[in-house]
Amino acid sequence: MPRYQAVLFDFFGTLTRCVRRGAAHQDTADLLGCPADTLAEVLDRTYYQRASGGLGNAEATLRWVCDQAGVRPSDRAVRAAVASRHRAVRADTRLRDEAVPVLAALRQRGVRTGLISDCTHELPAFLPQLAVAPLLDVRVFSVQVGRCKPDPALYLAACQRLGLVPSDCLYVGDGGSQELTGADRAGMTAVRLAAPDLAEHMAFNVDRGWDGPVLTSLAQVLDLLDPLPAGRG
Structure with a gap:
């Protein structure tokens, strides 16, 4: 049994590459x-x-x-x-190259997956069209919950939908909206994704004082889990 029963991800800047407001x-x-x-x-x-x-x-x-x-x-x-x-x-919105492989590998290990995103109405509308959609067990959107990170309601909503407690969950995010502090206070283990491209990422209310674990690649999430059980893979 993996140490974590679920890994919950931020969306913009975490499952996606850096976001900037484009010409459109x-x-x-x-x-x-x-x-x-x-x-x-x-x-x-x-x-x-x-x-x-x-x-x-x-x-x-x-x-x-x-x-x-x-x-x-x-x-x-x-x-x-x-x-x-x-x-x-x-x-x-451009998914990271690692997003689909990492989500698929988590599921292969028997680990649940989820999304917790501060967002406006657009993301819930187009997420079903993205390759990550069928690999997410739960999706929690601020615009639907009525709260934004770091409010614990978002993290606890994901846990409730998964039937888990916060300590069962690993949270991964780039640090926008003080999401890492929020996840930590909600009782999850939080890690920051500090991929090189995020230097140009559009983010608000960033967790600048974060002194917890840091990853430089989304694929490193898999290193935080127990090894794949024998006979699988």
Whole structure:
């Protein structure tokens, strides 16, 4: 039996490579009649308000963003911009080469897997299309739970869905949203992924003082588990 019965992952910057806001976001700004730098400033400033899900669905949230930016697009433009933003966030999302092999190897060892992500409405919509989706036993999204990391509710929701206690779980993340501190306080073992590409990663409220275990590659997660049982593999 592995020491950990489950490994829970952050998404952006952990299962994915570094995330930066790409050129496709310009289309969203154009549809809204908003300067791209103004839209980016509002999106950055309001990230946790949007990711906590309290502003309504994707369309209502984007209307609220427009209010913050001082623009008044038509309902038709807002609907088109919601679809445009979905495409833009999806375009920013590039899975790490190790993501699928690591998740598959964990399952081969009998270890459960899960995702805990601070996110807005786009990720829950497009995650089912990604290669990692069938390899995740649970998916916990802040925009659906109504809380953001490091709130213990996110970590405990994952445990409840898995039927495990926090001490059964290893948590892996790049450190955004003080997620490592949150996982540790919830009773999990937390490790930071410090892959070289993350120097350019867009992240908020980072765990800068983290002094716990650090990995430089997602594949190193497997080194933290007990060896594969004899006769498997």
